[in-house]
Amino acid sequence: MTHKDLTAELSQRLQWTQSKTSDMLDAAVELMNEKLAEETQISVQNFGVLETRKKSERISVNPQTQERYLVPPKIVAVFKPASGMKGLFRNEEDEA
Amino acid sequence: MNEKLNLTDLAGLLENRAGLSKSEAETFLRELFALISETLSETEQVKIKNFGTFKLTRVQARESIDVNTGEKFEIPSHLKLNFLPATELKELVNKPFSYFETTLLNQGVSFADLNLSDDDEEEMDEETEETLDTELVNNVPEITAEPLVIEQTEEIEAKEMFSVKEEMPVTATQVSHVDNEEGVVLRKPMYKRKKPDIFVPILGAVAVAAAVLFFFVQVGRKPEKEKNDPHQALTAKAQPVNTVLTDTKMNVTKPVEEVEKVVLPAGKTLRLLALDKFGSREFWVYIYYKNKDRIKNPNIVPIGTELVMPGADEFDIDRFNAEFILRAKALGDKELMKFK
Numbered sequence: 254m255t256h257k258d259l260t261a262e263l264s265q266r267l268q269w270t271q272s273k274t275s276d277m278l279d280a281a282v283e284l285m286n287e288k289l290a291e292e293t294q295i296s297v298q299n300f301g302v303l304e305t306r307k308k309s310e311r312i313s314v315n316p317q318t319q320e321r322y323l324v325p326p327k328i329v330a331v332f333k334p335a336s337g338m339k340g341l342f343r344n345e346e347d348e349a
Numbered sequence: 350m351n352e353k354l355n356l357t358d359l360a361g362l363l364e365n366r367a368g369l370s371k372s373e374a375e376t377f378l379r380e381l382f383a384l385i386s387e388t389l390s391e392t393e394q395v396k397i398k399n400f401g402t403f404k405l406t407r408v409q410a411r412e413s414i415d416v417n418t419g420e421k422f423e424i425p426s427h428l429k430l431n432f433l434p435a436t437e438l439k440e441l442v443n444k445p446f447s448y449f450e451t452t453l454l455n456q457g458v459s460f461a462d463l464n465l466s467d468d469d470e471e472e473m474d475e476e477t478e479e480t481l482d483t484e485l486v487n488n489v490p491e492i493t494a495e496p497l498v499i500e501q502t503e504e505i506e507a508k509e510m511f512s513v514k515e516e517m518p519v520t521a522t523q524v525s526h527v528d529n530e531e532g533v534v535l536r537k538p539m540y541k542r543k544k545p546d547i548f549v550p551i552l553g554a555v556a557v558a559a560a561v562l563f564f565f566v567q568v569g570r571k572p573e574k575e576k577n578d579p580h581q582a583l584t585a586k587a588q589p590v591n592t593v594l595t596d597t598k599m600n601v602t603k604p605v606e607e608v609e610k611v612v613l614p615a616g617k618t619l620r621l622l623a624l625d626k627f628g629s630r631e632f633w634v635y636i637y638y639k640n641k642d643r644i645k646n647p648n649i650v651p652i653g654t655e656l657v658m659p660g661a662d663e664f665d666i667d668r669f670n671a672e673f674i675l676r677a678k679a680l681g682d683k684e685l686m687k688f689k
Contacts, residue, residue: 254388256398262388266380277377280367282400284359290441293352295359300382301430305442312454325449330401330442332432338386 289330301334356382389430401434448621609658619647626658628668634681635664646688 254262256278264274285295285303294304310326354362360375367374385395385403394404410426440447611622619633626632637647639659644650659666665673 254393254395256396259384259388259395259397263377263380263384266384267377274377277363277367277369277374278381278397279399281359281363281378281381282397284362284366286400286438286441288354288359288362289438290444291352293354295354297356297359297378297382300386303432321454322451323454324451325446327446327449328443330432330434330438332401332403332430334430338430 292328297335299335299337301332301338303330303332305329306331397435399435399437401432401438403430403432405429406431448616448618450620609660611656611658613650613652613654613656615652619644619650622656627661627666629674629677631674631677631681632664632666632668634677634684635659635666637681637684638664647684648688 260271260275260278263269263278264271267274269277288295289303289305292305294302296302305328308327308329311324313322313324314320315322356378357375360371360378363369363374363378364371369377388395389403389405394402396402405428408427408429411424412421413424414421434442611626613622619636620630623633623636624630626636633647636656636659637644640654640656643654643656650656661667665676667673
């Protein structure tokens with residue numbers, strides 16, 4: 254499902270116009286991105302938690318040349334699904 | 350340490366931003382996340398522009414051992430929800446670290462204290478709070494970088510004082526040298542106001558050491574520098590600033606000509622400065638040439654160092670000219686080799 258499909262489906266469910274939904278989605282995404290950049294945790298019930306984690310620096314080796322590179326530390330956004338979500342997928346699979 | 354937001358908080362913030370009622374915003378977010386989780390299936394992923402992609406991946410069945418009973422059992426194949434952040438989000442989140450680059454390591458360089466295991470890179474979903482705790486512990490040693498910065502600033506302060514001293518008219522080299530040391534010692538009480546008392550003896554020692562070191566290294570290096578490097582001579586000729594500054598060591602005090610100057614802010618490197626000023630990181634080497642008398646080692650430039658920016662016409666600086674960039678890179682690599 255692409256961004257477009259998502260707005261279409263969402264606007265149908267909410268009975269909003271597509272453009273309004275699209276604007277809202279953009280605003281929501283922008284807001285969440287900003288909050289994540291501030292290292293805020295965003296938790297959504299029955300969905301999961303979005304948060305940032307710091308990865309420490311590491312040394313990686315190019316297997317072909319054996320050159321060693323120091324890869325700098327970085328902060329990444331991670332998503333941890335809620336436990337309810339996990340159950341959902343397992344069930345889905347059982348049915349299949 | 351970190352703030353936590355739930356859906357209601359998020360709706361409240363969204364309300365301010367998008368001009369909706371709070372209940373509307375909340376319904377919207379609820380529907381959004383419900384829709385995402387409903388749509389997700391093994392074949393379908395949900396992609397949100399500028400945010401990322403949610404997708405399900407299959408985890409193969411694998412054997413495991415029950416921690417309590419020691420019995421073997423099989424974890425059945427199941428689906429796992431993954432989130433792949435979009436480039437947009439990745440960059441935004443990583444902004445504080447964005448100036449780091451992957452660097453090639455020389456042979457013989459070893460990091461015994463560096464944890465080489467990548468265990469915190471993988472599998473975050475199964476273990477929950479425990480991982481969080483261990484991560485917190487893991488994070489502690491990384492913070493130790495901060496005291497180092499403080500030490501550096503101490504050194505800078507010492508240097509600043511030294512330069513203050515330099516500007517005063519003194520006649521003989523010997524006299525000035527002694528004078529410098531005394532000046533540093535005499536000014537010690539100044540620190541008392543700024544820093545806690547325990548720092549005073551350390552600061553004093555560091556200040557004296559830095560002043561002496563600074564003086565001798567500069568005097569010792571000067572002839573070698575000019576011999577080795579045509580560019581240094583070139584800069585000196587083109588810009589009287591350099592000569593004036595080396596002259597202060599000979600205690601000839603002249604007013605320094607004003608050119609574009611930058612005081613190195615925290616978190617900036619020569620490369621970043623070059624990127625800001627000239628559009629390419631590789632041109633850092635020209636900033637280095639221009640400030641060779643103030644930069645002992647281009648890899649370690651203390652915060653607060655005053656740097657003279659070279660004019661774009663002085664060197665071959667043009668970020669659209671690939672040849673210039675390559676040349677600057679070659680020069681930069683050559684310079685860096687001296688410090689290895």
